[in-house]
Amino acid sequence: MTTMKAYYLDHAAATPLDATVLAAMQPYLEDEFANPSSLYGTARRTRQAVETARHQVAGLLGAKPTEIVWTSGGTEGDNLAVQGVLRAAGPGAHWVATAIEHDAILGQVEPLRRQGWPATVVPARPNGLVDPAAVQTAITDDTVLVSVMLANNEIGTIQPVAEIAKRLVAVRADRTDRGVKLPLYLHTDATQAANYLDLHVARLGVDLLTLNGSKIYGPKGVGALYVRQGTQLEPLLYGGGQERGRRSGTENVAGVVGLGVALQLVQGTREAEARRLLALRDQAWRAIQAALPDALLNGDLKRRLPNNLNLTIPGTEGEALVLYLDNAGLQASTGSACSTGNLDPSHVLLALGRTAAEANSSLRFTLGRSTTEAAIKHLLAELPPIVQRLREL
């Protein structure tokens, strides 16, 4: 079994570190180890590397370098965005999230409510898209933050962030007219979107945007948060004052260099790669529909990341599907890999109106850079008999 060719179809859980990215990181894992805050020449070089990466990321977002804050990953970015804005606004400030956000957002709702910051969670429609009008309706005069992910990690649906941003412009104008002084910021988690979508922050109309190295063929343990100039943000981590006081801690030099190069690579190839994967993904979906006519697609087929296929296969159990597929040389997921040992049904699928049984019969394939037609052929050969065997058990 161990010599069998394995096809990795779980790129939403983790991506391999690109060889070019690792090569760019390598000097900073070896000779170039100086603390960027030191004064001598070798430290000026590591400082330069950190700032070059910052320019690179800023350029890809259409942002200023000073608007990029390095983090330790997507979870920290999401927590810094939400807690940073709420703590800066003071207790009682309200925020809005959607029911299909990542746990790094939704996991903050109850603890922050206990700490004095109430939230409204806006439902998603059955197709996995959020209604901009519903988001607007949830906004009160106490709301300082709206958080809507750019693309969902489980079902890949692409949220109407720019449309929500337009509604926020209207809300802000109305507030100004009425003398309501509270700021109102829009945050988007672009962790899963960065490989395939435009991240230009002005076109999106967002004030904060989360990036994560480990989902874009970059290193684990590093990320970035775009914070529009003027955004009132309280740090999560206090200390040496790095990142203009917004995120203290010695910079992960190799990590941020890797993040910069990784983002450049995925953004540089995103349109061609999206077309390539869309064709493979749609081919897979059509063939699965033919072989398993009762399989249900979770989330809208059109407004969806090109690499995502999330299915409910009635009469099966997602975890068993994943283990049988692994045994057949195919790596897939039941949904989010981020909830360790959590066997509760996916909150995203429940939000779409799936039953708990349907949610537990679900399977996520996420294609990526290494995926070719061979993987799809193997998938199409292996999945139907596995489903049949599991249904017979």
Add this chain to the structure above:
Amino acid sequence: MTTMKAYYLDHAAATPLDATVLAAMQPYLEDEFANPSSLYGTARRTRQAVETARHQVAGLLGAKPTEIVWTSGGTEGDNLAVQGVLRAAGPGAHWVATAIEHDAILGQVEPLRRQGWPATVVPARPNGLVDPAAVQTAITDDTVLVSVMLANNEIGTIQPVAEIAKRLVAVRADRTDRGVKLPLYLHTDATQAANYLDLHVARLGVDLLTLNGSKIYGPKGVGALYVRQGTQLEPLLYGGGQERGRRSGTENVAGVVGLGVALQLVQGTREAEARRLLALRDQAWRAIQAALPDALLNGDLKRRLPNNLNLTIPGTEGEALVLYLDNAGLQASTGSACSTGNLDPSHVLLALGRTAAEANSSLRFTLGRSTTEAAIKHLLAELPPIVQRLREL
């Protein structure tokens, strides 16, 4: 100039990544990229790597693996310890720190005071040591946390943590007698101590202990926080529930593997390395005293890390000394490298009773694994003429 041999004497600011550590990390920067929370076989391998590293770190601290929480570094560890304990205790809980803590501790004092958690900062004695009785005196019935670093990053003084721990045992017993139910935890930042001192948490008597990869010849951007079982800790980062809910976010697999191996290496050689560096450090200090009789040692000579030499050289300016020494092939520091572009006099030296002028005339050498007699000879040849030149300017 660029071909001149350079001697790195700033190991408290950053350490090179050990080649053995990098070799241990390498598989997790290449083929072994799976998200440890995924279900398939390759993910069980990365999960195993994360847990092996956790056992390794726990073993070196005399702790249980479940008591180790991975972080993104020393700053996050210190912030999770302080904010985690205070937020779990609720607003109004009080904490105690010393005046010579790292900014990752002291930088929390004012923001947390504004958020409802007052602190008392205990002064240090002129020799850079904290008086355990003064720490005890600062404790009130509202105190939930005392934070005292194991060894100081600027002057290397080794604090009487175990003695403070004994006093806390008495305070807790007295509280129990009087029916005061609030917990009282002891945190120590062992970031600088880990290369040379015993980290056994029971012998130290601490409830929380911060480690940082980048100061122990491990990777930047990764650390660990020991959290004694039963400690009430609110997370900083909410999300997928990794680290038993105490610190969400996909694990930095390569990073934690590196941290485990790095800690094993430094703890395995710490006694021999301490003896070796103590001899070199004391040799340097005797020779500098002879050459520059008015040089002052900052901090106690005996209760001090063996690799640290922090001097005030009257009539000079620390930043100029660092730049001239860099030009002469010697990398040193004015104190902490962690306060980016901060030219304020060191809060540690001020806490010892140095004047602002004396603090600004200070220079820190921190020896390390690569330091041999050649570096000390070069230092002794270069420093006196540089001091003379600067005094003549």
